[in-house]
Amino acid sequence: MPYVNIKVTDEGVxxxxxxxxxxxxxxxxxxxxxxxxxxxxxxxDEVPTDNWGIGFETVSEIRQKQE
Incomplete structure (x- = not known):
């Protein structure tokens, strides 16, 4: 009985x-x-971008820099 958990940021999937x-x-x-x-x-699971970190930053911070 396989169980797979996919986590994505909550950015409009x-x-x-x-x-x-x-x-x-x-x-x-x-x-x-x-x-x-x-x-x-x-x-x-959809994870808020404030709760997902890469390196020393949240995804929210990374996205703000890309704008």
Whole structure:
């Protein structure tokens, strides 16, 4: 029973994109590991950019510098 946790920043991932992630991840586990899609769990967590750090900065700070 595979469990996959995908974490992304909360920057507008659409329902269609989430569905594609779930379908693609499930298909990959089926193809590579022969796992049953009926027992494969995929969870997507959207993390606020203030709570995601790279190096010494939050993603929010990095995004502000890119503007």
């Amino acid at each position: 659409t329902p269609a994109e989430k569905k594609a992630l779930i379908e693609g991840t499930t298909k990959l586990l089926q193809d590579v590991l022969n796992k049953d899609p009926k027992t494969t769990f995929v969870v997507i």
